[in-house]
Amino acid sequence: MDGSVNTHSRTVSRHGDDRQVLIVVHQAHSTSGKIGELLGHRGFTLDRRCPSVGDTLPVDLSPYAAVIVFGGPQSTNDDSDPAIRSELDWLEKSAIISGVPLLGICLGAQQIARVLGANVGPHPEGRVEIGYWLVSPTVEGGHFLERPTVFYQWHSETFEIPIGAQHLAHNDAFAGQAFIYGDSVYGIEFHPEITREMVERWCSSEKGRVKLSLEGAQSHAQQLAGYDQHHAASDQWLNTFLDRHLLLDGFSSELAD
16 A cells, blocks of 8 residues: 555535545655545545656645645755755745645745745754654643554654644654644654555665664564554554544544554
8 A cells, every 4th residue: 555646536525516636746656645645535626746856846825725744864954955945935835834734744844944944954853754653732732642653754854833833743752743734734753644555665765774773763564563563553653633623624534444
């Protein structure tokens, strides 16, 4: 299960009209994982855009039920990358102010945080966070994350919480795990979309294998064992988040194994 959805198909939702979610990815082969599968179960189609391969991003977001910006190997601080620069401009001038629910995951969250004026950069001690790690709600974040939950992580940079945003989740190594800005702009550092196949692919890639030797990275075997142990709780959180927060009129749909 790679979570990919045929973006050219026309799926009719329970409302009787076509519903779309805009998906922004950062590599040609990237998929939306479990998020794409769950959106399909809810009657949504995906409009997948990858600026890194030349796709443009729509200025008018009113046709979309939500916008999701996924992770990637780039840095949000790389102003020499024209695709990253164009995404930052689009987030500032279109996505964040559109009123359409917006979710940034990992790099996507870091991009949102930077646009909102927060610092984004590496851990001061050079740590990374790769594998399955505990994330806990803040005092204000109990509606977002009801209990400490182990999520999949893959990042070497992280965000500070933007001024005006509410800090929703944290852990001991990286305080910035989740925030909300306004009513419906979310940033999360962890990867609830991960599938077992994605864990295999990320760990086995040439660049991924190198990162497994860094401080804060779990081994390939540990990550696969972590998936088997923790994916059910992560999936449950993702279902709840989509229905209660991102897709405000969503309906419950359990993730199939």
